[in-house]
Amino acid sequence: MELSDWELVQKCQSGDMSAFQELVSRHHQKVYMVILGLLRNREDALEVSQETFLRAYRKIGGFKGGSSFYTWIYRIGVNLAIDAQRRQKRNPLEFRDSMDSVLESQDEVARDPFAELHDRELRENLLKAINDLTAEHKAVIVLRTIEGLSYKDIGAILGCSEGTVMSRLHYARKKLHDKLRSFL
Amino acid sequence: MKLLKKLPRRALLFSCLALVVAGILGAAEKQPQSVQVSIGTILAGNQSDDFDVKLKGMESQLKVLKYRSYRLLKNESQNVPWRGAKVFEIPGDRSLTVTPQEFQDNRISMKVRLTQKQKPVLDTTVKIPNKGNFILGGPPHEGGVLVLSISAAAQ
Amino acid sequence: MNECERIENSIGPWLDHELNAAESEVVGAHVTACSRCSDARQRLEKIDRALSSVLVDEAPKIEFASFWRELKQQIEQKRPWRKRLLEQAGDWASAPRAAWAVPALIAVLIAVLSYQSYFPIWRSRNNFATVESIDSYGRNVALLREDGSKTTVIWLYQNQEGDDEAAEETPPAGPAF
Numbered sequence: 233m234e235l236s237d238w239e240l241v242q243k244c245q246s247g248d249m250s251a252f253q254e255l256v257s258r259h260h261q262k263v264y265m266v267i268l269g270l271l272r273n274r275e276d277a278l279e280v281s282q283e284t285f286l287r288a289y290r291k292i293g294g295f296k297g298g299s300s301f302y303t304w305i306y307r308i309g310v311n312l313a314i315d316a317q318r319r320q321k322r323n324p325l326e327f328r329d330s331m332d333s334v335l336e337s338q339d340e341v342a343r344d345p346f347a348e349l350h351d352r353e354l355r356e357n358l359l360k361a362i363n364d365l366t367a368e369h370k371a372v373i374v375l376r377t378i379e380g381l382s383y384k385d386i387g388a389i390l391g392c393s394e395g396t397v398m399s400r401l402h403y404a405r406k407k408l409h410d411k412l413r414s415f416l
Numbered sequence: 417m418k419l420l421k422k423l424p425r426r427a428l429l430f431s432c433l434a435l436v437v438a439g440i441l442g443a444a445e446k447q448p449q450s451v452q453v454s455i456g457t458i459l460a461g462n463q464s465d466d467f468d469v470k471l472k473g474m475e476s477q478l479k480v481l482k483y484r485s486y487r488l489l490k491n492e493s494q495n496v497p498w499r500g501a502k503v504f505e506i507p508g509d510r511s512l513t514v515t516p517q518e519f520q521d522n523r524i525s526m527k528v529r530l531t532q533k534q535k536p537v538l539d540t541t542v543k544i545p546n547k548g549n550f551i552l553g554g555p556p557h558e559g560g561v562l563v564l565s566i567s568a569a570a571q
Numbered sequence: 572m573n574e575c576e577r578i579e580n581s582i583g584p585w586l587d588h589e590l591n592a593a594e595s596e597v598v599g600a601h602v603t604a605c606s607r608c609s610d611a612r613q614r615l616e617k618i619d620r621a622l623s624s625v626l627v628d629e630a631p632k633i634e635f636a637s638f639w640r641e642l643k644q645q646i647e648q649k650r651p652w653r654k655r656l657l658e659q660a661g662d663w664a665s666a667p668r669a670a671w672a673v674p675a676l677i678a679v680l681i682a683v684l685s686y687q688s689y690f691p692i693w694r695s696r697n698n699f700a701t702v703e704s705i706d707s708y709g710r711n712v713a714l715l716r717e718d719g720s721k722t723t724v725i726w727l728y729q730n731q732e733g734d735d736e737a738a739e740e741t742p743p744a745g746p747a748f
Contacts, residue, residue: 253639260638265630274631282638286645355629358621376587377622378630383589394589402583408618433677476720525703530727536708538727543701550700554712554727 237301244292252292256285259302262379263309269374270313272363280316284309299388306375306389314367354415361411369404372397448570451516451524454493455504456567460553461485461560474549474565481553481563495571508557509533512564522546524568530555546570578602579611586615699723 235243235251237258243251263284268277287308295304362370368390375386383394383401390397458471460483470488471478478486489507496502501515510532517525523543530538530552537555544550549567556562578601584590585598602608700723702714711728 249643253643256639256642257635260635261633264633265627268630269626278633278638281633282642282645285642289646354621355625358625362622362625373622374626377619377626383584383587398584398589401587402580405583405615405618408622409614412618412621477717477722480715480717480720480722480724523701537710538708538712538725539704539706540725541703541705542723542725543703544723545699548700550723550725552725552727554729556729 238297241292241295241297241301244289245295252289255301259305260285262302263305265378266306266374267309267313269362269378270310270367270370271316272359276316277313280312281309283312287312300385303385303388306379307391310371310375310389314371317367317370354412357412357415358408361408364411365404365407369400369407372400373404373408376401448519450495450497450571451519451526452493452569452571453496453502453504453514453516453526454491454565454567454569455506455512455514456491456565457489457506458563458565459487459489459557459560460563463559477549477551477565478563481551483560485560486563506530506555506564507562508555510537510555510562512552512566514566514568516568517541519546519570524570526568528552528566544568574601575605575607578605578608582608582612582615586612586619 235254237255240251240255244255260281264277264281267280267284268274271277271280284305288305291308295301299307362373365373371390372386375381375389381389383397386397387394392400456471456474458468458478460478460481462484464485466485466487467475468487470491471486492504494502494504496514496516498516498518501513504512504514506512510530513527513529513531515527517527519525523545525541525543527539527541529536529540532555538552540552542550544567547567547569549565551563551565553563554561578598581590581594581598582602585595585602588595590598602612699716699721702723702725705712705714705725707727713726713728715724715726716722717724
């Protein structure tokens with residue numbers, strides 16, 4: 233019979249590494265997707281995801297089960313991602329790390345620019361519009377879209393009320409709509 | 417007796433404060449008068465495997481670009497005053513205008529504009545370490561591509 | 572605020588199933604009957620579908636085995652440091668140590684402020700340029716940082732059509748502009 237997250241946490245608190253492995257196995261993809269939604273850079277998102285679980289492992293002794301495990305892990309991950317975003321904003325231009333990826337992009341650039349223009353432009357403009365949101369607004373959009381979390385859970389993760397979550401979502405969706413009006 | 421015991425600690429704190437002042441005064445950067453900007457114009461290509469010996473000093477940087485041959489076309493240096501612009505002629509009816517902006521934390525901020533036939537192709541503002549450089553590449557020339565090594569040193 | 576404005580603010584929570592039964596019924600009935608609010612609903616649904624496509628459908632899958640391997644390595648690496656730090660933290664927290672922490676901090680500040688003057692070799696280790704702004708006038712451009720040689724590259728791509736100016740140049744081999 234599959235153990236619940238809380239049961240696995242308790243085993244982990246007793247020193248059972250395989251219990252922590254199971255927790256990571258259950259949640260790593262979703263945590264990564266949320267962090268990727270916030271950072272929009274795969275390497276950074278992977279690094280922050282690793283750091284999230286590392287911190288969770290170090291603090292798991294203090295987890296009392298007051299919230300669900302996933303709420304707790306998302307709180308760690310979102311806070312780390314918001315910190316990383318702030319560091320990103322100081323140098324917002326994304327650098328490649330090898331000439332190979334620079335050269336690969338030349339092939340994409342050289343293809344017919346009118347192929348799938350609308351979808352690609354929508355995607356690019358949506359990504360840009362998401363990136364232009366503040367960290368707090370981006371976080372509610374990402375948590376709601378990727379995880380379908382309730383306003384209560386989102387509030388618990390971000391440390392704010394349900395009303396604040398509702399108004400941030402409303403504002404963020406309105407901002408996105410205003411920027412993508414011509415594509416929708 | 418209590419006062420005597422406190423003295424070493426107070427003396428230590430006061431001397432630390434004095435060190436701070438000395439450190440700040442000593443570490444304060446003297447503002448340089450101008451910037452020596454050097455532009456190395458290099459032709460990179462895949463038609464041969466020749467590597468110009470004059471580029472030996474920047475071989476590790478050029479190898480990043482994955483071309484097979486590199487030839488130094490010209491090397492030009494000019495002394496540029498802060499916020500003053502100097503133009504460097506680049507092959508292919510191109511020019512590079514460099515305007516140093518400010519010097520802070522031993523780094524030089526400068527605006528760089530690449531033009532072709534008087535039309536701007538690229539505007540960028542970069543901050544490089546004093547006596548450091550960056551590479552600007554891509555424009556085609558004579559069957560290869562131009563690679564510009566742009567370096568700056570505060571004078 | 573008129574009825575439509577009030578309902579429009581509730582369409583999001585209604586679609587998210589966050590309203591109670593009574594509120595949900597009121598909003599649902601209005602959205603069905605009102606074309607303006609019905610349009611607002613459709614727009615919101617389009618945004619949500621686009622977001623889902625970008626954030627969920629296009630997100631890459633992480634291979635768990637390598638993720639876990641890397642994480643486990645970090646956990647095992649960090650454990651000894653943590654234990655040592657915990658022991659030291661107890662000593663540092665005691666009052667007499669706090670007094671020495673002040674001059675120690677000042678000494679660290681001096682070292683940080685002065686390192687570039689007294690340790691010039693540290694300066695040369697970081698040749699990375701910071702690109703603060705860039706405008707390529709519609710051309711595609713890529714930025715590259717190569718760790719090994721500490722090189723920063725700004726690379727101008729050749730557009731698909733090529734430039735008018737470039738038409739006179741012999742077409743170059745490789746990724747040229």
